[in-house]
Amino acid sequence: MTHYIIRRLLFAVPTLIAISFILFALLDLAPNDPTGQLPLTIPAEAREQIRESLGLGEAFHIRYAKWMEQFFVNEPLNLIERAFGVEIGASEERLRVRSWATRSPVVDLIIERLPQTLWVVGLSYLIGILIAIPIGIVSAYRQYSWFDQLGTFVSMIGFSVPTFFTGLLAIIVFSVTLQWLPSIYDTTHRVTDLSSFWVQIKQMAMPVMVLALFNAAQISRFMRAAVLDNLTQDYVRTARAKGLRERIVLFIHVLRNSLIPVVTLIALGIPTVFGGAIITEKIFRVNGIGELLITAIQGADIPLVQTLSFLFAVLIVIFNLIADVLYGILDPRIRYG
Amino acid sequence: MIGKCAITLAIAALAVAMLSTTALAERGRDGQLKILYWQAVSTVNPYLSGGTKDIEAASLVLEPLARYDETGTMTPALAADIPTVENGGVAADLMSITWPLRQDIVWSDGTPFTAADVVFSAEYCLNEEMGCNPLSSFTDVTKVEALDDHTVRINFGVAKPFPYGPFVGSTSPILQKAQFETCTGAKAQTCTEQNFRPIGTGPFKVDEFRANDVIIFSANENYREPDKPAFATVTFKGGGDATSAARAVLSTGEFDYAWNLQIEPEVLEQMVANGKGQVVAGFGTMVERLVVNQTNNSPDLSKDKRSLHLDGTNPHPFLSDPAVSRALSLAIDRQILVDFGYGAAGQATCNVLPAPPVYASNANDACMTQNIEEANRILDEAGWLPGDDGVRERDGVRLSILYQTSTNSVRQGTQALIKQMWGQIGVETELRNIDAAVFFGGDPASPDTYMKFYADIQMYTNNFDGVDPEAYMANWRCSEIPGPENQWLGGNIARACNAEYDALAAEMAVTASLDERAAIGKRMNDIIVQNQYVIPLIWRARVSAHANTLKGVRVNPWDSELWNIADWHR
Numbered sequence: 022m023t024h025y026i027i028r029r030l031l032f033a034v035p036t037l038i039a040i041s042f043i044l045f046a047l048l049d050l051a052p053n054d055p056t057g058q059l060p061l062t063i064p065a066e067a068r069e070q071i072r073e074s075l076g077l078g079e080a081f082h083i084r085y086a087k088w089m090e091q092f093f094v095n096e097p098l099n100l101i102e103r104a105f106g107v108e109i110g111a112s113e114e115r116l117r118v119r120s121w122a123t124r125s126p127v128v129d130l131i132i133e134r135l136p137q138t139l140w141v142v143g144l145s146y147l148i149g150i151l152i153a154i155p156i157g158i159v160s161a162y163r164q165y166s167w168f169d170q171l172g173t174f175v176s177m178i179g180f181s182v183p184t185f186f187t188g189l190l191a192i193i194v195f196s197v198t199l200q201w202l203p204s205i206y207d208t209t210h211r212v213t214d215l216s217s218f219w220v221q222i223k224q225m226a227m228p229v230m231v232l233a234l235f236n237a238a239q240i241s242r243f244m245r246a247a248v249l250d251n252l253t254q255d256y257v258r259t260a261r262a263k264g265l266r267e268r269i270v271l272f273i274h275v276l277r278n279s280l281i282p283v284v285t286l287i288a289l290g291i292p293t294v295f296g297g298a299i300i301t302e303k304i305f306r307v308n309g310i311g312e313l314l315i316t317a318i319q320g321a322d323i324p325l326v327q328t329l330s331f332l333f334a335v336l337i338v339i340f341n342l343i344a345d346v347l348y349g350i351l352d353p354r355i356r357y358g
Numbered sequence: 359m360i361g362k363c364a365i366t367l368a369i370a371a372l373a374v375a376m377l378s379t380t381a382l383a384e385r386g387r388d389g390q391l392k393i394l395y396w397q398a399v400s401t402v403n404p405y406l407s408g409g410t411k412d413i414e415a416a417s418l419v420l421e422p423l424a425r426y427d428e429t430g431t432m433t434p435a436l437a438a439d440i441p442t443v444e445n446g447g448v449a450a451d452l453m454s455i456t457w458p459l460r461q462d463i464v465w466s467d468g469t470p471f472t473a474a475d476v477v478f479s480a481e482y483c484l485n486e487e488m489g490c491n492p493l494s495s496f497t498d499v500t501k502v503e504a505l506d507d508h509t510v511r512i513n514f515g516v517a518k519p520f521p522y523g524p525f526v527g528s529t530s531p532i533l534q535k536a537q538f539e540t541c542t543g544a545k546a547q548t549c550t551e552q553n554f555r556p557i558g559t560g561p562f563k564v565d566e567f568r569a570n571d572v573i574i575f576s577a578n579e580n581y582r583e584p585d586k587p588a589f590a591t592v593t594f595k596g597g598g599d600a601t602s603a604a605r606a607v608l609s610t611g612e613f614d615y616a617w618n619l620q621i622e623p624e625v626l627e628q629m630v631a632n633g634k635g636q637v638v639a640g641f642g643t644m645v646e647r648l649v650v651n652q653t654n655n656s657p658d659l660s661k662d663k664r665s666l667h668l669d670g671t672n673p674h675p676f677l678s679d680p681a682v683s684r685a686l687s688l689a690i691d692r693q694i695l696v697d698f699g700y701g702a703a704g705q706a707t708c709n710v711l712p713a714p715p716v717y718a719s720n721a722n723d724a725c726m727t728q729n730i731e732e733a734n735r736i737l738d739e740a741g742w743l744p745g746d747d748g749v750r751e752r753d754g755v756r757l758s759i760l761y762q763t764s765t766n767s768v769r770q771g772t773q774a775l776i777k778q779m780w781g782q783i784g785v786e787t788e789l790r791n792i793d794a795a796v797f798f799g800g801d802p803a804s805p806d807t808y809m810k811f812y813a814d815i816q817m818y819t820n821n822f823d824g825v826d827p828e829a830y831m832a833n834w835r836c837s838e839i840p841g842p843e844n845q846w847l848g849g850n851i852a853r854a855c856n857a858e859y860d861a862l863a864a865e866m867a868v869t870a871s872l873d874e875r876a877a878i879g880k881r882m883n884d885i886i887v888q889n890q891y892v893i894p895l896i897w898r899a900r901v902s903a904h905a906n907t908l909k910g911v912r913v914n915p916w917d918s919e920l921w922n923i924a925d926w927h928r
Contacts (some may be wrong), residue, residue: 054795056799061798061820062821063493065847066493067491067493070488071489074547122570123400123553123569124401125401125550125554125569130570133569133571192602203612204610303597306597308568308571308597
């Protein structure tokens with residue numbers, strides 16, 4: 022197993038380097054300009070100076086090499102310094118990946134935004150899973166019952182109605198009409214006591230629920246299909262023939278086997294949690310990673326887009342590996358050669 | 359006994375009343391102010407960002423020497439007085455301006471504000487390596503010197519009839535020398551702490567800054583007026599879109615002020631009907647216009663000919679005929695465009711220079727009313743006759759127009775309406791829209807930028823900062839025509855060349871009297887409009903909304919919208 026993991030990790034290195042090159046080249050070729058968003062009152066000469074000051078005057082390979090150095094050497098060093106409070110070499114002089122819009126280090130921006138993304142998107146993922154798994158099991162066990170029909174209906178809605186619609190609907194109902202919940206997320210809010218905790222719950226309620234509905238819809242369908250698959254297997258018949266109680270058949274035998282594909286699916290979905298939810302974050306102004314990415318794309322903030330999309334690539338590679346390893350742990354029949 | 363009681367009560371009431379009046383005059387008495395900008399603020403240093411959102415957020419902290427009020431009148435901020443030729447502040451030869459500074463100003467850290475800060479701010483921007491956004495405010499500045507601690511002289515390389523470029527208005531405020539001293543040149547980019555938390559002289563200071571998200575300001579305890587600002591803190595939230603920003607002020611009442619609400623008029627009206635807030639509009643110099651390509655942009659032409667002026671040897675096959683472009687302008691019902699997409703945020707206009715009032719020409723008002731018959735008559739007379747498919751043609755040239763603009767729902771609606779109007783005079787229109795970041799981006803390799811102008815007509819908005827149109831109008835000179843020799847960086851997008859116009863531009867550059875400048879400006883506007891280099895459509899306003907409980911807002915199209923935030927109160 023260790024052997025397998027090491028081999029996979031080594032194999033990930035060239036994959037990631039290739040990804041980083043493709044990302045860099047694609048963004049470089051895109052017809053986009055960081056001064057494009059500036060008002061037309063800024064004349065051409067000033068724009069030229071701004072572009073120069075952003076380092077756009079240099080050749081492609083030099084900028085790529087610089088970015089590689091900043092991303093793979095300088096930024097990890099900075100993170101180590103930050104985590105352990107030590108200083109390695111001339112940390113002040115080190116070149117950092119800087120956003121063109123804010124001129125601040127990209128890594129700082131990401132760290133600033135991770136909490137709200139993890140809270141809102143992560144919690145919605147968790148709630149989605151907690152809702153989806155029981156629904157999936159019951160739906161499959163009582164296939165074609167009214168509960169199954171209702172579950173199918175709700176997940177179809179969750180699947181097919183986009184979050185920009187459910188989000189807006191929730192705002193109109195709960196913020197505009199009922200005035201129960203705030204429509205704008207306050208990222209500076211700090212939970213210090215019970216009442217501020219309540220405020221936090223209130224401001225997270227809508228975005229979390231909107232996203233949870235979407236996630237639950239997806240996972241519950243998978244769960245239902247996996248349980249259905251297993252219910253017709255020979256080992257279930259054997260278990261029942263042995264006289265095991267239905268509860269044990271379902272929750273010990275069937276559930277464990279049905280979870281294998283679902284756990285993989287959940288693990289593969291975790292990178293999207295870090296990636297944030299672009300639309301939901303935008304609607305509720307959660308201003309997490311997803312919102313950071315879309316603003317960067319719109320503003321042609323290339324270093325930020327490069328770094329974020331590359332980080333997503335890293336996460337996807339890592340969680341693919343984790344999913345594969347989990348697969349083996351859940352199903353001892355699988356062996357890695 | 360009863361009388362005594364009443365007197366005591368009256369005295370007590372009086373005392374309470376007095377107490378509350380003194381309490382009223384206290385700084386920070388109205389608590390929190392919540393402002394929503396749907397484009398989030400990226401930096402608080404306006405020298406590093408030309409974005410309106412960043413400049414306006416910074417205007418809470420950083421102040422210029424003088425600013426414009428809501429009527430476009432210059433009022434002193436950090437200066438003690440506005441220098442003019444009459445009071446001797448502007449040199450008789452117009453080569454320098456001497457600003458007297460207020461002596462009672464301290465920065466929010468308690469240190470005094472001096473001429474050294476002004477001199478430093480100029481050097482900071484003029485450093486070529488820093489990529490200074492308001493560089494155009496410093497055009498022709500040769501030297502900025504401190505005559506004493508509270509007097510600054512700005513010297514120009516040429517005679518400047520309008521010397522109020524540097525440090526007037528929120529685009530070029532004064533930075534504190536002590537804070538930014540180590541941040542000059544290429545280092546300006548790396549001074550994150552300074553750029554995010556500049557020390558200023560304004561009514562507020564930055565407490566917390568989260569890039570592209572939110573800023574928390576608190577009242578500056580060293581602000582020069584002891585009873586201001588009325589708000590103790592300002593939460594300056596960003597992100598989302600214009601419609602939901604309007605909703606947060608007008609429907610849910612979560613925020614007090616929302617900026618730049620360019621949304622469908624009927625949506626806005628519905629929200630106002632909730633009675634929680636109001637919409638305010640300020641008309642500056644923004645004009646949504648059609649730019650008419652004077653050069654041939656046929657895709658069959660090679661790269662070294664397409665949409666290039668080539669000293670007038672490459673004229674447009676039909677738009678260079680004044681009859682055609684006049685007919686195009688006459689066929690447009692501008693009021694319908696206003697009603698459809700702008701509402702209170704726009705007015706029909708026939709001028710590229712609609713304001714300040716002294717510069718507004720009324721020679722072109724005939725275009726305000728749509729006149730299809732007249733347009734048809736002009737085209738018939740010029741020999742453009744309808745062909746088999748109803749599209750007019752002459753000598754094998756069809757009146758078929760490629761009309762492009764940036765991607766934006768109001769613009770696409772306007773395009774569709776205009777296409778229909780032009781259909782009525784036998785002109786065929788093909789519509790195209792391009793993502794704003796590409797269209798307005800300056801990539802010389804891209805064929806889709808507005809500077810390349812590979813289309814017959816394109817639509818966008820332009821304006822100028824402040825109240826003086828000299829630099830703006832100079833854009834339509836022959837020398838400003840974009841082309842490969844200047845990397846397509848000229849401002850004469852229509853590619854029009856008019857000798858009379860160039861002469862007027864040169865005259866304006868040496869004329870100091872406001873009346874004469876206004877006369878020249880009007881004449882220049884008339885040349886552009888009457889030759890149809892540009893077909894003006896809509897004079898656009900800045901539109902914002904504020905809660906009914908928020909008092910003191912005076913919407914200002916000439917400077918930062920938040921220019922008088924020190925006076926805002928509940």
